[in-house]
Amino acid sequence: MQKETCVHEKEPCVYEDVELQREARVRKKACIKKEAYLEKEPGIPDVGYVQKKAPGQKEVDILKKAPGQKEVDILKKAPGQNEAYIKQRTWQEKIPVFRQPIIYLQKYGKFLGTFNRAGLFLLLFFLCMALLPSFFAPYSPAERFTPYEAPSVSHFLGTNDIGNDILSELFYGARISMMVGFASACISTLIGLTIGLLSGYFRGWVDELLMGFTDVVLILPKIPLIIILGAFLHPSVWILILVLGLLSWESLARIVRAKTLQIRESGYVKSARGMGFSPFHIMSTDIIPNIVHVVLPKFMLATASAMISEASLSFLGLGDTSMKSWGMMLSFAFSRGGFIREMWWWYMPPGLCITLCVMAIALVGFGFEPKAGDTEKQVVDI
């Protein structure tokens, strides 16, 4: 009986029973494996093994396969099967770029920590709320009841100044808040990604021009500008999305550019360029898949910050009064006496929803960030 020691624990520990069990399991597995191996045919070469040669024999023909036993090659064993395999693989080339994040999610979903799982769960909850408000909400948001009602069985969170049910408003507000967040994050990610890729890949004057422009946008005072724009243009959700999206892409562009510059120097991009692949092909299949893990967390954070911006702008009265988001609800609660009357059921829920939703999005975003050793290095250095 040999002792097993956990190297990283302070006290040496001996797993007697566990160890026995595992050894039995391993032995069983090994037996099965061995049988399978022998069934195949002894001496079938491993991956990469084709030819055979005695040492000292100087003329080595790597191209030619040795006669006899080695003729039974993996290549020839099941030609039909291999054919099918190769054909079946061709669809893979057609995976469009936009599916990459989904594949990424499927692949690395299991690495999400507990917090990230909680975030995902919360986010899914809010998404359901945003997608199917009529399913959850007890009333239509336009329906009117007695104003300023306290929470009761018929109105869980009471009613507001014009008699709308606050709970229903909350459910319908989710859609607007999250739409603003995601739509403006989409715009800013798209712009940031394009500008970062172009300037990182082409360098030279393209880089100088685009990065110069980025720097100009970077130093614009955002909030005052948004307030002024919001005041001059008609307050509408669409304008808000556009303004938030167009003003928050610079940091992503910077990061994408830095990553692109780095990946551009890697062997596979250099050889792809040498082989004559188009810049578009290289950017979409070689560079983007390798920076997704940087872009996704950034996208989530952009969503969260856009939601906060929307809430604060709405609170300042620059929101769209026809589309009641959570921020708008807060604003109304403030201006129509919710705070003075201490109607916590009016102003607390939207505030809480914003906080939780932003937190959920940020947590999910952090989950996308690669943990040390997960994605970069899959093989332990031996």
Place this chain on the structure above:
Amino acid sequence: MSLKIKNLSKKYGAGLFSEGTEIFREVSFTLEAGKTFGLMGPSGVGKSTLGRITAGLEKPTDGDVFYKETSIFGLAGAERTAFRRKVQLMFQDPTDAFNPRKKIDRSIFEILKLIKIPEPERPDKTRTMLETIGLSEEVLSRFPAQLSGGQLQRLALGRILLLEPAFIVLDEPTSALDVSVQAQVLHLLKQVQEKWRIGYLLISHDEAIINFMSDSRGLLENGKLRVLD
């Protein structure tokens, strides 16, 4: 068919106000089809830069490279693309040679698509290529991280061979490999050369490798190339 390198000079960082640093000056040699020119020299003398210029990926400060008697830096459009395919580069680090997020088959099929091989012929082409480099079809379904350095370097060569190049610039092709794998790769390179009469520009700091592989040799030192034989 040959690739003539004539009086190449390269300076880095030369601008309006600075002289720049000279990497090498007036380097001339000729690559012949089916022959190997071995380029030696200590690290940092610009061997790799010379290789990149030969492949047309970088421009020299002065001098010219002639392919079939025409200057490669004057080429444009389709001619340029054709030249790019004819002269290929192979790099030192095999672990870096393939996109880590693509399986090998995808990397290979993309190349076949690029050179307009019709879809039904692709599996055959791939199989022939794998046979040439001595790997089994199993490697196709792997990610680069799941293959050894030797296997990846063979695949990097196979990938280049799909383009049917006339010349290959080998930039330290084996210095990241183990001694035993290095021998395999060198033999494979020789075999490929005999079969398709490809001309090699072999860049290495290891004299033994150069002596083993080359038909003619040159030593790049102090910014000058000395052709040894």
Place this chain on the structure above:
Amino acid sequence: MKPLLEIEKLRVSFEGERPVNVLSGVSFSIQKGETLALVGESGCGKSVIAHAVMRLLPSEARVKGSVRFKGTELLELDEKRMSALRGNELAIIFQNPSHALNPVYSIGRQLAEPLRVHQKQGKPDPSQKVLKALKQVGFSRPEHYMKYYPSWCSGGMNQRFLIATSTILGPELLIADEPSKGLDPDRIKEVERELRAHPGAGKTALLLISHDLGFVRRLADKIAVMYSGEIVELAEAADFFEQPLHPYSLGLLGSLPENGFVPIPGSAPALSDPPSGCRFHPRCPYGEKRCLQEHPRLKDTKGRFVRCFLCP
């Protein structure tokens, strides 16, 4: 004489979706002042031995067997006593010198670091010792270089600093993990010189891990050839180079430049799926039927150990 380091039946496996046995029962020992070289292709598990001795393996590693250093079982030491040993009596030189040195501290400060950590006697100024160490690795003006930062120096100089850092306390066992990998011949010679002439040379035992037989030949007293997680041949260096016994050793020597780059066919098997019987049989030119089925033991023939049926 009792050996300095004694490794017995060391098994390491990495847990994962499929557990991988990286080392399957490795035993060897190093005497005081001796140089033992572990040779093999990358992926054969040689670096894992170094990391197991230093106890630097990642947390998914499971270690069995015993590693005794001066009679102390290293695998059972607690972390505090282990870190007292590390750097003081056991030292390791990693592969890449530019990553192993901290770029924000000066060379002098980094060299003094092990002195500060391990020798707490009231000597506020360890610089004399540092100067001496730098002189020993061949710097003519050490006081000048003490103010340098790693990024100012070439890779070769950094490698020398690194060796000076590792040996400044005069460790009894120095582990060098692939010190020659990816270097050009001039720098390999430099490294070789340093490994011979570092402060503790002569007293310090060296465990040299490399795939380069030419490099190892000039330094090692004993050679252990590893293949697929086990030792296949262990012999005195002189005997080994004169007459290698295992077919794999023969192949390795054949692929050296001076022997004409004759390759061993095929490639090393994956550790997750080693072949049955002798692990080298798919590539062995002398393979017999029993090589496919039986796993050979490490046989002792006149002080040499060989894992092959064909050896007398």
